[in-house]
Amino acid sequence: MAKAPVLTPQAEDFPRWYQDLINKAELADNGPVRGTMVIRPYGYGLWERMQQDMDRRIKETGTQNAYFPLLIPQSYLTREAEHVEGFAPELAVVTHGxxxxxxxxxxxxxxxxxxINEYFSKWIQSHRDLPLLINQWANVVRWEMRPRLFLRTSEFLWQEGHTAHATYEDARDFAANIHRNVYEAFMRDVLAIDVVPGRKTAKERFAGAINTLTLEAMMGDGKALQMGTSHELGQNFAKAFNTTYLSRESRQELVWQTSWGSTTRMIGALVMSHGDDNGLRVPPRLAHIQVVVMAIKGDEAVVAKVREIGDRLAAAGLRVHIDDRTDTPFGRRAVDWELKGVPVRVEIGPRDLENGTAMVARRIAGGKSPVRIEELEALLPKALEEDQELLLTQSRERRESRTSDVATPAEAAEVAVGGGWARIPWADLGPQGEAKLGEQSVSVRCLVAEDGSVPVADDAPGTVAIVARSY
Amino acid sequence: MAKAPVLTPQAEDFPRWYQDLINKAELADNGPVRGTMVIRPYGYGLWERMQQDMDRRIKETGTQNAYFPLLIPQSYLTREAEHVEGFAPELAVVTHGxxxxxxxxxxxxxxxxxxINEYFSKWIQSHRDLPLLINQWANVVRWEMRPRLFLRTSEFLWQEGHTAHATYEDARDFAANIHRNVYEAFMRDVLAIDVVPGRKTAKERFAGAINTLTLEAMMGDGKALQMGTSHELGQNFAKAFNTTYLSRESRQELVWQTSWGSTTRMIGALVMSHGDDNGLRVPPRLAHIQVVVMAIKGDEAVVAKVREIGDRLAAAGLRVHIDDRTDTPFGRRAVDWELKGVPVRVEIGPRDLENGTAMVARRIAGGKSPVRIEELEALLPKALEEDQELLLTQSRERRESRTSDVATPAEAAEVAVGGGWARIPWADLGPQGEAKLGEQSVSVRCLVAEDGSVPVADDAPGTVAIVARSY
Structure with missing residues (x-):
């Protein structure tokens, strides 16, 4: 039976496919105020899992959570010149209270x-108070002229880390640790997205930073998405807020700082990395529902069996959802779970009951086959691990197949406009070439070293620029 | 050795003691915008534990988390007349973006x-979509003229639940379930606060509700604090937003709704319920640090032993913090842990090492005694359970000893002004008596039934009003 397409096909109109999927998989809705969004339970379930996993990794670095006010006196922002220049056009201003x-x-x-610097300057007295490692989970507002759900929204949810250190080296190493060992590790191992770690060019840096480390991923249409950034702030904010400490040598010294953030944009990345024409495909390590056990019909024995299997799989450590809404046609429910990208469906009907089997449909690897019920507990965890690896492999293969080494800025632009990534020696592009790319809505996503490490400076020998269009 | 008082004594000035404690235990700071607050890591750690436990209980009711925008068009608020009247004076208004x-x-x-009703009216089509059970963890802003950290702040953190049901009875029962089985159970069993469940009088109801259920607790100075509320909204918002469903009988019907919230105010309640002149006392089931293992001196063998004991206690399931900051005097650190209210301190010095013992100081039950190191794992979990019970007992005994049955509104006011709670038959007070109490800043905290249940109506026979001053 040929399926009627539930989504606009990717090949026909990728942005439209994205909107369709977000809507039909019930991930989010547009909010009433321009650019805001409502994150629906299924989408928020993804975010909760991201938070849990990321929060654990952040805490393992010795960072503690805290909470700072939503409302900031306008005068604070003006203290750091680059910072206010970067953010002024996006501010929401409260004039009445x-x-x-x-x-x-x-x-x-x-x-x-x-x-945060206002308080760091109060809390930090001595070198014994350093490093001070703080994170918060919060909402932020940046007025958005071209909103797109999850990718660019006027309000989004994120974690923002803020740290203060006694030395430049300690701050630099901490920013790098978050970049590679928290963000990159999480995105590869849990989100199954093949991110490229690199540094931003001076043009693309965070407003107020001396260095911005980034993770860039290729989406299904070949565009790049910035997945998370970790900034070395140097002493810029320390100077603006007089954040100093008494050193071991009894001198007042300015602290060195970092900040780093990852956002609900990662949900958009998940959709655009792993989605296909049937919907989302959620990596099993992230999925809040790894397995849905479905009753095909409302037969009492079937429903009882579905619950029994669900309980057994849950006891085996899988995250299971029971679907016994048999007053809704089975086909419609199956399409819905495909849209939502639940990795495995276990389907049980009266005939399966007789045979002692269940039909196992795999959303990621594909295919559908009968499995003896007593073998499910052994089989499914393995299937999920295979699926997790497969998604990462597909993500890597897409990036590799659509990335080209080029020699000139014109070729780089051509590759990017055609929906791929170009690699070009930074020495052959430079800030002038970078500015020119902008005319075709193409940018330098990051600078990388030949060996895959992150260059220590923009002009380090052998530095390569990755050039692409981006979200 | 007599201790110098670290806090203003409670008996001298309770509000001042409260501010001192919040400050010195590093729970929170005042924010730069009037009425806002910075929740510091130790205070936020309490909130995280509250969130985790409450979130689990909320999910057990079948409720799912979601996230709705921070920014609401002003016109939405005006659709429900009582609601806008209640909230208009507290609004923060964004005029520029x-x-x-x-x-x-x-x-x-x-x-x-x-x-939320704007979206419920889109999402709910049929009786099959009901009940719709949604919760969000979020920040809210209510401009506060008389701010007090945690208790009344212009921005606070909370969870707000919002549900829609097919029938009045289902909504009523759900609001009651949250009231007793989520909020009351959490506050008693985890916060160790002896809360009184009751209903609000018409005067004290949430703006837009047909019934507000509340939990009231007595603080250390005899005043009441509202700890959490669960509202029956009837069809008020459903009418304003046309939130309807197609019934089994194929009729369009308005939904019945509830909403319910609990906030960072619970941290203030914890301080004012369990705090003493030496600081906070954190109930062990809540505490993110249940046991601090302290090195008295910077001796290498001592520090190694402290870490070994810490690891062993953590492996035994206790939440442990190692304090080996031996460059700070031991006495200052001990005072700090007392201020922060960590239930148990295990102190190790060189002499303890020789004896194979550790000094165990108990913050809640009091006292300090040597314990053989190998006995710690067996002893401490028992000690913590005793402490948990002791706090709840003390909370209950305070309320009982400072509550009086009275016969007249004048006596009720006298008891409340004197720093206690008065119980008076609601039939003898009534809305007129209630209005009069307001002249002395006294209010009816809630209505209760003789048997401890929640009255089904304000005028149910035998209904008793609890009268007090409140935060």
Whole structure:
């Protein structure tokens, strides 16, 4: 039986396919205020799993969670010149509170470097207070002119880490640790996305940073998506907020700082990396539902068996959902679980009951075959691990097959406009070439070293620029 | 050795003691915008544990988490007349976004009934979509004229549940289930606070509700604190947002709704319930640090032993923190852990090492005694359970000893002004008596039934009003 397409096919219109999927898989809706979004339970379930896993990794670095206010006096932002220049166009400004006009307008945080430095300057007295390693899970608002669900929204959810260190080296190493051992590890091992770690060019740096480390991933249409960034802030904010400490040598010294963030944009990345024409495919290590056990019909014995299998699989450590909504046609429910990308469906009907088998449908590897019920507990964990690996392999293969080494800026632009990534020696592109790419909405996503490491400086010998269009 | 007081004594100035404790135990700081707060890592650690436990209980009711936008069009709030009347004086209004004046001002959510109903009215089509059970963890802003850290802040963190049901009875029962089986159970069993469940009088109801269920607790100074509320919204918001469903009988019907919230105020409750002149006392089931293992001196063997004991206790399932900051004087560190209310300190010095013992100091039960190191794993879990029970007992005994049955509204006011709770038959007080109490800043905290159940109506026979001053 040929399936009617539930989504606009990717090949026909990728952005439309993306919107269709977000909508039909019930991940999110547009909010009433331009650019805002409602994250629906299934989409939020993905975010909760991301939070849990990332939070554990962040805490393992010795970082503690805290919470700073949403509202920041406008004057704070102006203290760091580059920072305010970068964020001023995106601010939401509160002018009235409690029925009165405020004496000084306050802004909704677009990020929290300023307000956090105000407190770091109070809390940090001595070298014994360093390093100070703080993270918060919060919402931020950046007014968005071209909103797109999850990718660019006026409000988004994120974690933002902020740290202060006694030395440049300690700050640099910490930013690098978050970049590779927290973000990259999480994105590869859990999201199954083949991210490329690199450094941003001066043009693309965070407003107020001396160095921005990034992870870039190739989406299904060949465009790049920035997945998370870790910044060395140098002493820029320390100077603006007078964040100093008394050194072992009894001198007042400015601290060295980092900040780093990852956001609900990762849900968009998941969709655009792993989605296909039938919907999302959720990596099993992330999935809050790894296995859905479905009753094909509302037969009492079938429903009882479905629950029994569900309980057994849950006891075996799998994250299981029971679908016994037999007043909804089976076909419609199956399509819905495909859309939502649940890795494995275990389907049970009256005939399966007789045979002692269940039909196992695999969303990621594909295919559908009968499995003896008593073998499910042994088989499914292996299938899920295979699926996890397969997604990462597909992500890597796509990037490799659509990346070309080129020699000139014009060739780089051509590759990017055609929906691929170009690699070009940074020495052959440079800031002038980079500026020119912008005319065709193409940018340098990051600078990498030949051996896959992150260059220590933009002009380090052998540095290669990765050039692409991006979200 | 007599201790110098680290806090203003409670008996001298309770509000001052509270501020001192919040500050010195490093729970929170005042934010730069009036009424906002910075929740510091130790305070946020308490909130994280509250979230985890509460989130699990909420999910057990079948409720799913989601996320709705921070920014709400001002027009939404005006659709429900009582609701806007209640919240208008507390709104923060965003008038500018992205460098331009907005066409319609938007407000920062003070609560989310309106925006959530806008989406419920889209998502709910049929009786099969009901009940719809949604919760979100979020920040809200209510401009606060008399701010007090944790208790009344212009921004606070909370969970807000919002549900839609086919029938009045189903909504009523769900609100009651959250009230007793989620909120009350959590507050008693984890926070060790002896809360009184009751219903609010019409005067004290949530703006837009037909019934508000509350949990009231007595603080250390005899005042009441509202700890969490669960509202029956009837069909008020359903009418305002046309939230309807197609019934089994194929009729369009308005849904019945509930909403319910609990906030960072619970951290304030913890301080004012369990704190003493030496600081906070954290109930062991809540504590993110149950046991701190301290090295008295920086001796290598001592530090090694401290780590070994810490690892062993952690392996035994206790939440352990190692304090080997031996460059800070031991006495100062011990005072700090007392302030922070960590239930048990295990202190190890060179002499303890020789004896094979550790000094165990108990913050809640009090006392300090040597314990053989190999006995710690067996002894401490028992000690922590005793401490948990002791806190709840002390909370109950305080409430019982400071609650009086009275016969007249004048006596009720006298008891409340004197720092206690009065119980008076509601038939003898009534709305007129209630209005009069307000002149002395006294209010009816809730209505209860003689048998401890929650009255089904304000005028149910035998209904008793609990009268007190409150935070």
């Amino acid at each position: 409690g029925g009165k006009e405020l004496e000084e307008p306050v802004v909704i945080r677009p990020t929290s470097e300023t307000i | 992205g460098g331009k004046e907005l066409e319609e001002p938007v407000v920062i959510r003070p609560t989310s009934e309106t925006i």
